[in-house]
Amino acid sequence: MAVQSLYRRYRPQRFSELKGQEHVVRALKNAVANSREGHAYLFSGPRGTGKTTTARILAKVLNCENSKDGEPCCECGSCLAVQEGNSFDVIELDAASNNGVEDIREIIAAASLGSPGRHKVYILDEVHMLSKGASAALLKTLEEPPSHVVFVLATTDPEKVAETIRSRTQHLQFHLLPVDELEAHVRWVASDAGIDISDESIHAVLRQGGGSARDTLSALELAAATGGMVDEVTPVDEFVDALIEYDAGRLLAAVAHTVNFGRDPRTIVNDLVRHMRDAFLTQMAPELVQLPEDRATEVAAQAGRLGTPRIVKVIETLGLAINDMRNAPDSRVVLEVALVRLVHRELQMGIESLLARVERLEKELENRPQIAPAPVNPSTGRAVLGGRVAQDPSAPAVRPEPTPAAAPASTSAMSIAAVIENWNDGVIGELKGMRRAVALMAKPTERDGQLVLMVDNEPSAKRVNEYLSDLSTVIYKVAGGKCVIVVETRSEEPRAPKAKVVEEVAEEEFVDIEEIKQLPTVSNKATETNLADAFPGSEILAEDA
CATH class of the missing domain: 1.10.8 (Helicase, Ruva Protein; domain 3)
Structure with a gap:
């Protein structure tokens, strides 16, 4: 024989044994004690809060032979029959499986029949599952039932119960236990x-x-x-720690572990939302937190590290994920994407994504090296774009300071000569990528026991200095030891400024109009004569020829 479960073995049998529902107990006990019980009740509330148990206690006290102060005696035949589930005065139906019109008609037909006790009590559980036709068929009997009939309707979702049914009942709401x-x-x-x-x-x-x-x-x-050990099905603390540390990999690993443990993704989201609500309440209204004192302290610490705005964001994102799971082929993917968005602000929607991009650009600008200003022509004072500035021939030539590489020891001139001789194969050939391109900019020479890398201009010198540590490693290897390396820019002869050609403008002369009129004119005949002299043997043809 199977052992009776704890919740059935310790099910309350009197109103005084009900936990956490004092307002319901007070209303029902006073109604029974004063013989003012209603003909229809609607019990609503979360699962496991005592709705069906209260309905059975009410049915028991309504037919108890020795009731006192609204409490059943639990000793008479009627009370024992109700406890054993074989009373003819109590008809209990599950509206989820008996939700058709025919089922309700059978109840209506049997309601008028008498029973051994004073009252016949109908308990309809999950009444919100009744079809529209069944709800309509129940209305008339629910409004005017026989005098000995009492209806007790129980539901976890009172909003789905027809308004016409709710208006015909006394609605008592059950709460979760403190x-x-x-x-x-x-x-x-x-x-x-x-x-x-x-x-x-x-x-x-x-x-x-x-x-x-x-x-x-x-x-x-x-x-x-399991021997007193309880395994947390959903490790909410693991999820919260991963959110605090912005660790997407840890979040996905927690999802995989929980799903492999047998937890549905939708249930995981519900557990996380419930935990986040507790965290939110620890910040906004600690007196409303329904947790043991030590656990409430832990949740408050987590909430302090997350921050109230981020807790609200997590709840909103997970709430949207629950809606997306309804039509998703794989609800686990929806959960994983929602969690990754919570730790990557760039993937979030709306203003959060824009703020993340702005912050990233600001950091890049802070870390970006300063760009040298455009060169200025000393003769004109204007910026020159795309070329060198022509130096003033009168200004002294400025030679850039050499940039020596840190090398404590110097080598012989033969070692430097070996580097110069093997520059293409021994140095450039050993480099790759940008380092190879930088080495191609320099031409090695030897001066005063130092290896001088000559480049064309200052930008090239700057780039060679950036990669000088990598170049030095290869150079020391070819030279057989360390040497002093100097980067210099080739000096150029100053360009002489082009002489500016200034055309002399003749002084303005007085022009006499009358003198111009007396100048000889050239006729067409004189023109033809000049052409014949210029081209001997030629013949002038008419235009129409």
Whole structure:
């Protein structure tokens, strides 16, 4: 024979045994004690908070032979029959599986029939699952039932219950149990059932229960079966630490571990959102946190490291991920993408992405080397673009300072000569990429026991100095030791400025118009004569010829 589960063995049998629902207990006990019970009730609230249990206690006290102050005696035949589940006065139906019109018509037809007790109680669980036709068929009987009939409707989603049904019932809302009261109940059950469990395991059981008495006792039973050890199905602390450190790889590894453990991605998101809500409450309203004191301290520390704005962002992103999972072929991919976006601001949508790009550009500008200003022509004072500045011949030639490489010891002239002789094969041939290109800019020479690398201009000298440490390694290898290396720019003869040609402008002369009129004119005939003299033997043809 199977062992009865803890939540069934320790199910409350009286109103006084209900935990965390004092407002419901007070309303029902006063109604029964004053004989003012209603003909229809609607119990709503999260799962495992006592809705069906309360409905059975109400059915028991309505037919109890020795009720006192609104409490059943739990000793008479009617009470024992209800406890054993074989009472003819209590009809319990699951509306999720009996949600058709015909099922409701059978209830209506049997409602008018008498029963052994004073009241016939119908308990319809998950009433929000009724079809529209079934809800419409129930309305008339629910509004005016026989005098001995009481309907108790239970649901976890009252918003889905038709408004016409809710208006015909007394609506009582059940709440999740406070953590301190639930912890005391768990410790009592563990002691009474002979379960040896540590405080750490009890706190893990409470976290898994989430305020639901039934879920908490189920987790306690599982802990007892595993020797008092409770494995966290969703390692929320691992996820939070990865978010704090912006570690995408750690987040994906946590997802893989949790999924392999048998957790659905949607459930993982729900667990994370629930934990983030607790973190949010520790910052905004600590008195609303339903966690043990030591656990609340840990969550508050996590919230302080994350920050309230980022906690809100995590909750919003995970909420959108839940909606995207509905139509996604693989919900795990949606979860992974959402988590990676939370640690990579560039991948986020909206203003966050723009802020991340602006910050990245600002850092690049801070780390970028300063660009030298454009050269200025000393003769004109204007910037010169795309070329060298012509020096003023009167200005003294300035030779750039040589840049010696750090080398403590010098080698012989023969070693430097070997470097110069083997520059193409021994030095350039050993280099690759940009270092090879930089070496091609320089021409090695020897002066005063130093290796001088001559380049054409200052930008080339700057580039050679940037890679001088890499070039030195190869040069020392060819030279057989260290030597002093100097980078210099070839000196150029100053260009003489072009002489500016200034045309002399003749002085303005007085022009006499009358004198111009008296000048001889040239006729067409004189022109023809000049052409014949210039080209002997030629013949002038008419234009129409």
